[in-house]
Amino acid sequence: MSVESKDILIGVGLRHVHFTDVLTQPQQVDFVEVHSENFFGEGGAALSVLNQVREKYPISLHSTSMGLGSEQDIPLHYLNRLSKLAQSIDPFLMSEHACFTWGQQQGQLIHSGDLLPIIHTNTSLDRMCEQVDKVQEILGRQLIIENVSAYIKFDQSYLSEAEFLAELSRRTDSKILLDINNIAVNSINFEDGNIKQSVNDYINILPINSVAQIHLAGCTTALPGELVVDDHARPVSDHVWQGYEQALQRFGKIPTLIEWDNDLPEWSVLISEADKARHIARTVFNKNLLNQTMINKSVLTKEL
Amino acid sequence: MNQQQLLALIWNDDPTSFIKEREESGFDVRGINIYRRNLLANAQRALSITFPTISQLLDSDVNEILVQEFLKKYPPNKGDWAQWGDEFSRFIATNQIAHEYAYLPDCAELDWHIHKALNGQDQTLDxxxxxxxxxxxxxxxxxxxxxxxxxxxxxxxxxxxxxxxxxxxxxxxxxxxxxxxxxxxxxxxxxxxxxxxxxxxxxxxxxxxxxxxxxxxxxxxxxxxxxxxxxxxxxxxxxxxxxxxxxxxxxxxxxxxxxx
Incomplete structure (x- = not known):
């Protein structure tokens, strides 16, 4: 499914508790995003609901288990399930994270059940390029790859995550999913916590046409001396909204998603977060339009 | 440190060797502990969803030690928590808890089959x-x-x-x-x-x-x-x-x- 719009597309993450709301209430967002693995069943009510949602909204499939940066190969059973789901749902976007998830324990394949950070070097970049190429070939679709929140740092990394993703995108023809909150979490945990600066540094490394989606989320504030955990359990913070404006100014009208995965609020709260994103986007683009008009007028005046 | 070593550190359930390995890795203990807590919480949540009767019988949550032992013995390998738990009934049968509550393994098996049927292929009579x-x-x-x-x-x-x-x-x-x-x-x-x-x-x-x-x-x-x-x-x-x-x-x- 392809979705075209002159306006910016704003969506929300859809979880089970909101199934009734999304099906019974009038369309309030432009798309919904679901976690692919939640629909890996062969059938049943959840898949049936997803098919009904699909009639009403474009769907973005967001995977959380693929582990594109794993040294271990992604098992075919996983890719086959994902491919089957993609064929039946025909999402307009498909995304994953720049992390690793697969490994071995006592000779047995294991899945980490979490988005584990990777070292950012040319070797790990080669490995991820290989996996992304393979997955895109199997799926027959372009992947959008997301920056992650990390809770440990690797001394061996000599590329920044932004440089890593920019190069990955260039070499594999994949796109980037820019998660502003993940930049904010890493900024607080590993940098000086100047989120505006961290977002600015990050986005300026990414080529203008490389970003295909933006994620916005909120998380619980850490206790003093503790690291922030990206729990997706709060409204989007002011810092993240500000980072969103910066990203829109650089990348333009990029489809944007509000993520909320824990302590889920009422559907109406999610919608109001989406409305806020739309308002910010319109303000940014109206301002840009106004600036452009003023520049054009001044050029005309000079020429006259 | 390679990915295998990081995984081993996160999955390590022996407090003594964990401290030693963590120190050798040089990673911030707070970060490693976040991954360790996430793993346990995700596993616990997955088992509570897949085995709702067991969860209720064990007082609303599947006991942390039980989860930790099950994780170690039967780690997830499908990339989907919902597909994890096939061996849970057999695992419980060998656990001390089954000596006290002999019906638990069969309750777990019932939960597992219901969970599988819930997500099973939609089939009707020809x-x-x-x-x-x-x-x-x-x-x-x-x-x-x-x-x-x-x-x-x-x-x-x-x-x-x-x-x-x-x-x-x-x-x-x-x-x-x-x-x-x-x-x-x-x-x-x-x-x-x-x-x-x-x-x-x-x-x-x-x-x-x-x-x-x-x-x-x-x-x-x-x-x-x-x-x-x-x-x-x-x-x-x-x-x-x-x-x-x-x-x-x-x-x-x-x-x-x-x-x-």
């Missing part, structure tokens, strides 16, 4: 295949069951325990709880519990001995004639009545001619 009953001999016919049908042999009142926790009506839950308590205080009796999925919601029922034997024959892909022979010594089995009920319960996928 009505055209019913015509075989008129055109072929019973020895040439097999009944292929719906994939969402499962049978559990047990001596525990697992169907009553399940209803006591999940029946939508409170009165039925109370009644089921009373029946379960009575059954747990008398001599255990072997019986068979069936899981089936008429539409989207899986159901649980206790089968009569004759129904159970007939269903096990069908599961073993025996011919209709052999299956009927196996229950011929029961007075209470009627194929006609079974068939009507089986269609209502969506037990049958299709009738198949054996020679084909």
């Amino acid at each position: 009505y055209t295949s019913l015509a075989l009953l008129a055109s072929a001999e019973p020895e040439d016919i097999s009944i292929v069951l719906n994939n969402n049908v499962a049978l559990i042999r047990t001596t525990s009142p697992i169907s009553e325990i399940f209803d006591a926790h999940h029946h939508p009506e409170e009165k039925q839950r109370e009644q089921a709880m009373e029946q379960a308590k009575i059954a747990l205080n008398i001599e255990p009796k072997k019986h068979v519990v069936m899981i089936f999925r008429p539409e989207f919601q899986p159901k649980v029922t206790t089968l009569t001995d004759s129904e159970a034997e007939f269903m096990f024959c069908l599961k073993a892909r025996k011919s209709l004639a052999e299956s009927l022979d196996a229950v011929s010594h029961y007075d209470d089995f009627s194929f006609d009545k079974w068939l009507v009920k089986a269609i209502e319960q969506n037990l049958i996928l299709h009738f198949k001619e054996n020679s084909l």
